[in-house]
Amino acid sequence: MKKKFVLTFPPESTNEPVTCRLIRDFGLDINILRAEINAGQEGKLLLEISSTKENLDKGLGYLESRMITWEPVAEKIHFHQDPCIHCGSCTAVCFSGALEMDRLTRELVFTPEKCIACGLCPSACPLRLFTLEFAV
Amino acid sequence: MQNRRTYEEINQKISSGRAVVLTASEVSELSKTLSPTEIFRKVDVVTTATFGPMCSSGMFINVGHTRPPMRMEQILLNQVPVYGGIAAVDAYIGATSESENRPGYGGAHVIEELIAGKEVEIDSLAKGTDCYPRKSFNGKISKHTVNEMILFNPRNAYQNYAAAVNTSDRTLYTYMGMLLPRLGNLTYSTSGELSPLLNDPWLRTIGVGTRIFLGGAQGFVTGRGTQFRTDVERNDHSIPLKNAATLAVTGNAKEMDTAYIRAAYFEKYGVSLFVGIGIPVPVLDEDMAARVSIRNEQIETSIADYASPAHEELGRVNYRQLQSGSLRLKGKKVRTAPMSSLPVARRIAGVLAEEIRQGKFFLTQPVEALA
Numbered sequence: 335m336k337k338k339f340v341l342t343f344p345p346e347s348t349n350e351p352v353t354c355r356l357i358r359d360f361g362l363d364i365n366i367l368r369a370e371i372n373a374g375q376e377g378k379l380l381l382e383i384s385s386t387k388e389n390l391d392k393g394l395g396y397l398e399s400r401m402i403t404w405e406p407v408a409e410k411i412h413f414h415q416d417p418c419i420h421c422g423s424c425t426a427v428c429f430s431g432a433l434e435m436d437r438l439t440r441e442l443v444f445t446p447e448k449c450i451a452c453g454l455c456p457s458a459c460p461l462r463l464f465t466l467e468f469a470v
Numbered sequence: 471m472q473n474r475r476t477y478e479e480i481n482q483k484i485s486s487g488r489a490v491v492l493t494a495s496e497v498s499e500l501s502k503t504l505s506p507t508e509i510f511r512k513v514d515v516v517t518t519a520t521f522g523p524m525c526s527s528g529m530f531i532n533v534g535h536t537r538p539p540m541r542m543e544q545i546l547l548n549q550v551p552v553y554g555g556i557a558a559v560d561a562y563i564g565a566t567s568e569s570e571n572r573p574g575y576g577g578a579h580v581i582e583e584l585i586a587g588k589e590v591e592i593d594s595l596a597k598g599t600d601c602y603p604r605k606s607f608n609g610k611i612s613k614h615t616v617n618e619m620i621l622f623n624p625r626n627a628y629q630n631y632a633a634a635v636n637t638s639d640r641t642l643y644t645y646m647g648m649l650l651p652r653l654g655n656l657t658y659s660t661s662g663e664l665s666p667l668l669n670d671p672w673l674r675t676i677g678v679g680t681r682i683f684l685g686g687a688q689g690f691v692t693g694r695g696t697q698f699r700t701d702v703e704r705n706d707h708s709i710p711l712k713n714a715a716t717l718a719v720t721g722n723a724k725e726m727d728t729a730y731i732r733a734a735y736f737e738k739y740g741v742s743l744f745v746g747i748g749i750p751v752p753v754l755d756e757d758m759a760a761r762v763s764i765r766n767e768q769i770e771t772s773i774a775d776y777a778s779p780a781h782e783e784l785g786r787v788n789y790r791q792l793q794s795g796s797l798r799l800k801g802k803k804v805r806t807a808p809m810s811s812l813p814v815a816r817r818i819a820g821v822l823a824e825e826i827r828q829g830k831f832f833l834t835q836p837v838e839a840l841a
């Protein structure tokens with residue numbers, strides 16, 4: 335199985351090579367999609383993990399023992415486009431470049447192919463036009 | 471050649487369909503090749519506009535008398551507390567008032583739904599008096615059943631606003647949107663060269679009684695907005711470098727359109743209201759022609775760090791840089807994002823220009839200056 339997770343690190347655990355241990359000790363195949371880690375500060379990591387369910391559960395258990403919280407990430411973002419007022423608030427948080435303002439029209443352009451479903455835009459949109467769609 | 475034109479002359483031109491009306495963006499473009507003198511000769515009116523979240527907004531409503539009559543004291547509209555401390559079935563729906571039971575839903579949503587013509591549930595209580603014996607009322611109201619809906623916003627159309635960043639290690643949830651840690655982004659408001667009070671920086675033409683486009687209807691400036699300031703530092707183009715003048719505005723909300731009045735919810739901050747405002751600026755003389763010629767690269771604002779309690783200033787930036795999508799700050803490339811809608815602001819400026827050309831909207835000389 336292949337799943338995406340956002341890991342949130344408390345400041346005190348960023349000194350441990352967590353991703354390395356997930357790969358070496360739990361046999362998880364990991365693709366790092368986004369990382370915001372700085373020693374001594376809260377950090378976030380967006381991972382795509384391929385493994386058996388058993389190994390995945392063990393790996394997630396290890397994270398919990400290190401006070402690292404994890405959340406499964408949606409597979410897809412749904413954008414309810416019609417009511418959009420093109421304020422641009424969502425582009426402030428979109429790092430993958432899926433949400434950008436057109437240089438000329440200044441309207442919002444959504445490119446779903448670039449979206450990594452990091453889950454920030456649903457909170458950033460003041461009109462609540464984005465929803466996460468979880469794969470079953 | 472006259473070097474002045476009056477409001478009367480402009481309105482006569484509007485009456486006879488001869489007024490030359492351009493939007494502020496169009497004039498900014500023209501100013502690259504034309505001098506203020508030439509712009510004064512060519513253009514009578516310039517339309518400015520903005521469509522941004524303006525928290526200090528709200529609506530007076532008179533819900534109509536019940537039988538027997540009641541002086542409503544505690545009032546909920548769609549479970550949102552509204553101010554009932556005025557007689558008797560008047561209330562004021564504050565845009566930021568939030569429902570205790572419906573997270574992310576507040577006064578702004580009630581205002582938007584009423585303007586849209588939807589039914590809203592009212593729950594009210596009173597102590598009961600000899601003249602107003604009724605003690606409670608529950609029912610439905612809509613714009614078709616209530617007497618008046620008067621938008622009255624105490625602080626709108628800020629003349630410039632500081633851009634926001636966050637140098638801390640955690641995400642900050644603010645009315646300037648989600649500010650990502652360690653200068654992860656920068657957000658800004660105002661529509662730059664299209665923004666009303668940036669096209670009349672000394673408020674020569676925008677004052678008490680000025681007729682404006684408000685939420686799709688014709689409204690008026692009633693006076694200074696709250697937190698009105700003129701004593702802020704200005705650049706060489708007379709642009710205040712941070713939050714300065716504000717407007718209090720009013721208009722008949724029954725005539726408004728939800729294309730220009732929209733409720734918003736900012737994560738972990740609260741409810742706000744996007745308000746569409748358009749203001750025509752008469753080109754009375756060369757000085758006003760120079761003012762409305764202002765371009766994004768000449769409009770600067772300060773950058774405020776929301777990680778510090780006093781919003782420490784980290785530098786200055788102009789709107790051309792802000793609208794480019796990124797800029798360099800403290801050696802780092804920082805993504806920039808707007809908080810107010812430029813496409814809707816442009817549409818408002820265009821609609822207002824067309825209304826003036828068609829003789830449906832006339833200019834007003836202020837009854838009294840604001841500054």
